[in-house]
Amino acid sequence: MTTIRLSREARPLGKSAILVTPIAWGMWRFSGDDVPAARARVEAALDAGITLFDTADIYGVDDGGFGSSEALLGRVLADAPELRARMVIATKGGIWPGFPYDSSAAYLAGALDASLTRMGVERVELYQIHRRDFLSHPQEVAAALTRMVETGKVAGIGVSNHSPAEVDALAAFLGLPILTTQPEFSPLHSAPLFDGTLDQAMARDMAVLAWSPLAGGRLVAGDHPAGALLAEHGERWGVDAATAALAWVMAHPARIIPIIGSQNPDRIRAAGDVYRVEWTRAEWYAVLQAGMGERLP
Numbered sequence: 001m002t003t004i005r006l007s008r009e010a011r012p013l014g015k016s017a018i019l020v021t022p023i024a025w026g027m028w029r030f031s032g033d034d035v036p037a038a039r040a041r042v043e044a045a046l047d048a049g050i051t052l053f054d055t056a057d058i059y060g061v062d063d064g065g066f067g068s069s070e071a072l073l074g075r076v077l078a079d080a081p082e083l084r085a086r087m088v089i090a091t092k093g094g095i096w097p098g099f100p101y102d103s104s105a106a107y108l109a110g111a112l113d114a115s116l117t118r119m120g121v122e123r124v125e126l127y128q129i130h131r132r133d134f135l136s137h138p139q140e141v142a143a144a145l146t147r148m149v150e151t152g153k154v155a156g157i158g159v160s161n162h163s164p165a166e167v168d169a170l171a172a173f174l175g176l177p178i179l180t181t182q183p184e185f186s187p188l189h190s191a192p193l194f195d196g197t198l199d200q201a202m203a204r205d206m207a208v209l210a211w212s213p214l215a216g217g218r219l220v221a222g223d224h225p226a227g228a229l230l231a232e233h234g235e236r237w238g239v240d241a242a243t244a245a246l247a248w249v250m251a252h253p254a255r256i257i258p259i260i261g262s263q264n265p266d267r268i269r270a271a272g273d274v275y276r277v278e279w280t281r282a283e284w285y286a287v288l289q290a291g292m293g294e295r296l297p
Contacts, residue, residue: 003278004251008049011255013088014179014207016156018125020088022250023271024052024209026259030072031063039076039083044265046086048272054182054209054259056092056130057115066097070118077120090126090180090209091115092160094133103133105144112148128158128182132166142173149176158182158206164196171204180207185249185256187226187291188215198254213249213258214242226290233287237277243270247277248287 010019025045032038045053053073060068070091077084093111094103102108112127127148129141148154158180159167171178181201183192189212192198201208214220219227220241227241234244242262249258260271289295 001280003280004284005278006247006250006275008275010051011207013052013126013156014158015177015205016179018088018155018179020052020207020257021049022255022257023048023050023246023274024054024090024257024259025050025268026211026261027053027055027069027073028059028261029063029263030055030069031060032072033064035072035075035079038072039080040265041263041268042073042076042083042087044268046083048269050260050268050271051086052088052090052209052257054090054211055119056095057111057118058092058095058097058130061097067114067118070115074118074120084121088125089119089121090128090158091119091124092128092130094130101131101133101135103129103136103141103144105140105147108141108144109147112153116153123153123155125155126158126180127154127156128160128180129162129170131161132163138166138169139173142170146174146176156180158209160209160211164200167200167204167206178204178206180209182209182211182259184212185210185258186213186215186219186245187230187248187287188218188224190288190291193252193288198252198256202254208254208256210249210256210258211261213260214245219245224290225293226287229287229290233279233283234277239273239277240270242267243274244277246271246274247279248284250274251279251284 156179160182231241
């Protein structure tokens with residue numbers, strides 16, 4: 001019986017020359033004023049072989065306020081500037097509490113500049129529209145993203161939480177490739193398998209960055225049937241349920257890059273064990289069906 005094996009080799013970020021590792025570290029909960037502790041988390045990710053760091057201007061809004069996660073990363077990079085060369089930084093814009101969405105050209109230009117200032121960098125490798133702004137024409141959004149690349153402030157562009165139709169509409173006005181799409185994906189949120197998101201990504205050669213691959217912790221806490229299967233599978237390969245869940249996401253042929261959100265350095269480093277895990281088709285589909293709560297036809 002053939003098995004699905006994971007590769008730890010770096011791969012291009014979509015249609016670009018930007019190389020990234022197969023796991024990303026997310027900074028939604030990256031907050032606080034303890035710079036040494038924050039630096040330890042960044043270094044733990046690098047120690048685990050993670051190079052892609054996913055943040056956004058709204059990250060940290062519930063703790064330190066809007067922009068606080070980017071600002072903390074900026075303080076880490078000021079404390080240890082040598083780390084920047086080892087990182088591929090992805091940030092996002094377009095959400096503002098109370099609006100709630102704004103992807104107008106003027107707003108995005110200002111949001112990018114503010115993000116760069118907070119992080120203390122002149123350029124990011126990837127800038128993504130965080131969520132679709134229904135009041136901004138995709139032609140205006142495309143023009144704003146194109147200017148970001150032309151000014152040298154951004155190496156490549158992508159989208160987050162966009163449907164395949166929304167990706168197509170944006171792409172129609174772009175002369176640049178959309179490098180990434182960032183959906184929620186896990187055994188408990190398998191919609192991208194069925195709504196065309198992953199099929200489109202493979203057809204367009206877009207990298208898929210999966211947020212909440214542990215379903216907000218529900219796969220490793222409690223007694224969900226999918227979590228039980230992941231724990232059992234992980235035990236067979238010498239890893240925990242969380243690492244097995246990452247491996248499940250990564251087994252898809254779209255070569256999905258899961259974004260881990262742990263702020264525990266040991267937990268971050270443990271993600272490096274994911275490459276031990278292999279899957280048969282029967283094992284992988286069993287987890288999917290347990291997550292769906294129904295059998296496939």
